[in-house]
Amino acid sequence: MRVLRILLEKEFRQVFRNPAILRMMFMMPMVQLLIMPLAADYEVRNVRVCVVDFDHSSYSRRLVDKIGATDYFTLVDYTDSYDKGLSYVEHDEADLVLQIPASFERNLIREDKAGLFLALNAINGVKANLGGAYLRTVIGEFNQDIRLEWLQLPRTNPQPTIRISSINWFNPMMNYRFFMVPGILVILITMVGAFLSALNIVKEKEIGTIEQINVTPIRKYQFVLGKLIPFWVLGLFVLTFGLILSWLVYGIVPAGSLLTIYVFSAVYLLAVLGLGLLMSTLANTQQQAMLLSFFMMMLFILLGGLYTSIDSMPAWAQWFTKINPVSYFIEVMRMVVLKGSSLSDIKRHIGVVLIFAVALNGLAVWNYRKRS
Amino acid sequence: MNPKAISVEALTKRFGSFTAVDAITFDVAQGEIFGFLGANGAGKTTAMRMLCGLSFPTSGKATVAGFDLYKQAEKIKQRIGYMSQKFSLYEDLTVRENIRFYGGIYGLSDAAIKAKTQDMLTGLHMQSEANTLVRSLPLGWRQKLSFSVSLVHDPNIVFLDEPTGGVDPITRREFWMLIYEAAHRGTTVFVTTHYMDEAEYCNRVSIMVDGRVDALGSPQELKTRFSAEDMGEVFLKLARKAQRGDE
Incomplete structure (x- = not known):
């Protein structure tokens, strides 16, 4: 040795x-x-959203406020031209374009049904996917909120009764x-x-x-x-x-x-x-x-x-x-x-x-x- | 004990269709200084590498220090020293550390290494350089040190592959003094060189041409046989026949 x-x-x-x-x-x-x-870091934050609002109603504005209030989204612009929104995407200044149609509020109130249009910049697939999913969640919550307001004095809870609480093991x-x-x-x-x-x-x-x-x-x-x-x-x-x-x-x-x-x-x-x-x-x-x-x-x-x-x-x-x-x-x-x-x-x-x-x-x- | 230090019979090395060493046969006696001459590409280094156990022969027989080259290569290694063409001390170690390292892997004890280091430094007049990195020594000193290190374990035979290449005439002379000292102590010296004045210093010389040993004898014998003035002329007469070019 x-x-x-x-x-x-x-x-x-x-x-x-x-x-x-x-x-x-x-x-x-x-x-x-x-x-x-x-x-x-895979967490997607700062998804840049451009909102194209053809409705300019109080509901559309409430939706936009709600989106802007989360820390996942940054509002790039609030406009009424889809072309302008698309040009943001083209210049890589926005990841998502959310278009609110002209009759959004009227349809929502009269027909109980309204459509929204979402355009995603899929060059960064992960960001587009996750950003789109976040935005859908936010819109879903917005939907729940207004339903809740319309139902006055409910006898039973109008919200879905299954609630999920999760706990993150090992990395809380x-x-x-x-x-x-x-x-x-x-x-x-x-x-x-x-x-x-x-x-x-x-x-x-x-x-x-x-x-x-x-x-x-x-x-x-x-x-x-x-x-x-x-x-x-x-x-x-x-x-x-x-x-x-x-x-x-x-x-x-x-x-x-x-x-x-x-x-x-x-x-x-x-x-x-x-x-x-x-x-x-x-x-x-x-x-x-x-x-x-x-x-x-x-x-x-x-x-x-x-x-x-x-x-x-x-x-x-x-x-x-x-x-x-x-x-x-x-x-x-x-x-x-x-x-x-x-x-x-x-x-x-x-x-x-x-x-x-x-x-x-x-x-x-x-x-x-x-x-x- | 075999009085022959090295005995080679029809030793051959082929690389594919190229025969680098072509059935060479010779003996080297114990304590002899054996000059191994030949033009570049004649096969000297290949032959020497086989004898040191660095390269497998293709065919032929050989014993070195009384051991069979095929079966007892590791025993041979304990009894030989080798100084390659490439400088092979560690440049990022000091003189003392290099001696310690090579002495150590030949199994010398700490006390033996210490004594050896002292002898070597005194012999080479390098006491003041003991703790200098080898990197910063001049070439001639490095070559002398390298030779001494190859003798650290008192081998029976030492193989020197162009030890004086690029060295100035004064240092070359000093180097040959070291070779004589080693031979005087009974070490067999097997040396290749391109300097014909050095060939005159050898007891016997062999000249390789195109992988074969074309002449073998003492410098005096060879000069007489080829009716030449000096070894340079002998070499030229033989080497001109070579078919192989430079490496």
């Missing part, structure tokens, strides 16, 4: 002498955790950041681990020192362990830094135990580093290693369930997430941080990721050739 100690000594010296690695270890968590959760405030931040931590550790390890052995190939190592009686597993352990330590360090940041900035304190997070992360890092080392035994230049790991990371991250729910993926993509270590970690992080799951709840996840770790590192050792 003396050889391993000598290898570790050398690797750590080199890491601490490389300002780029040290900078990356602090900058990446800060940038990713401070900027991404703020930007990657429905804070989107609580959902995103644990996932972003996973991305962070994955990127740091995979890139650092993928570049490392290749760098030795490029500068030629690997030849010098290969003429020594060093064992392959010793060499790979000597590369694995330093980056494993760095990965856990980045995790710690990330957890502290998310506590300080977002007040996120894992509901489960830190031990659970660290146990899983320790196993997970072995898998990611194994992948990085395997890629660096395949590549001959740092450029190749970089492209290869970038390609893999894109796949893993985009199909890992951070941005899109795995349940709504097509079957083949869901199958892919089963061999994607990132998806396991994201799930575990959310389980532990939000739900407070314990080690026994994530037994299966640990088992699967452990298999990845053994297989990938085994392949890396096997594929590392001292002799060509």
Whole structure:
């Protein structure tokens, strides 16, 4: 084990002498955790509405007031020309155009029935969908309100009698950041681990020192362990830094135990580093290693369930997430941080990721050739 | 013990249809300085890489330090030193750290490493540079250090691949003094070079042309055989026949 100690000594010296690695270890968590959760937010607010009112009645004005009173909508303009409304959409100044027909109030009172017209800017499909749905809810409420006024002194309650109250488990405030931040931590550790390890052995190939190592009686597993352990330590360090940041900035304190997070992360890092080392035994230049790991990371991250729910993926993509270590970690992080799951709840996840770790590192050792 | 440090018989390396090393046969005696000459692309580095266990031979037989090249490559590695064409110390480590690292992976104890470091620094007159990053040493110093590091574990044989390329004449002479010292202590030196004055320093010289060993003998013998004034002329007479161009 003396050889391993000598290898570790050398690797750590080199890491601490490389300002780029040290900078990356602090900058990446800060940038990713401070900027991404703020930007990657699916909640739709500030839907811009242009109202085209041909009626100018007291009811139409009440409806417009009600829409303007919610914080989801911003009233861009109140006009009586549909063309003008449409030109707002064309210049991307409005997301929705609500048209109130001329006989809105009369029809509503006389015929108990009135129509409204809604035009959605569907370039941003999510916003159009959600904005449209919000607006329908607001109009529905408006409808209830006026029905209530017209029925005088009701004997029975005219409102529908089924009322739904819901409670949001695990994230009571429905804070989107609580959902995103644990996932972003996973991305962070994955990127740091995979890139650092993928570049490392290749760098030795490029500068030629690997030849010098290969003429020594060093064992392959010793060499790979000597590369694995330093980056494993760095990965856990980045995790710690990330957890502290998310506590300080977002007040996120894992509901489960830190031990659970660290146990899983320790196993997970072995898998990611194994992948990085395997890629660096395949590549001959740092450029190749970089492209290869970038390609893999894109796949893993985009199909890992951070941005899109795995349940709504097509079957083949869901199958892919089963061999994607990132998806396991994201799930575990959310389980532990939000739900407070314990080690026994994530037994299966640990088992699967452990298999990845053994297989990938085994392949890396096997594929590392001292002799060509 | 086998009195022969290296014994090679019909050793061949093919890359696809290209035969880089074509059935070479020679022996190197213990303690000898063996010059391995040849034009660029003649196959010197490939042959040397096979003998160091960095590359699998396609066919042929070889023993290095008494061990079989095929079956006992890892045992060979404990007994050889290698200095490659590419500079292969870690530039972001200091002189002392490089010595410690290479000594350590050959299994030297801390005490042995300490003693070695002291010897080496004194021998190279580099005591004041012990804690300097290798990056900031001049090329000649690096090459001398690199040679000393390849001897850190007292190997029986040391393989040097163009160790003096790009080095000034004075440093080259100093470098050869180091080679003589090592040979004097009984280390076999297997060296490739393009400098014909260096070829004269060797006990025996082989000249490779197009993957084959075309001439083998002491510099004196070769000069007589090819009726040449110096090794440069011998080399030119042989190398002109080469079919292969530059690399």
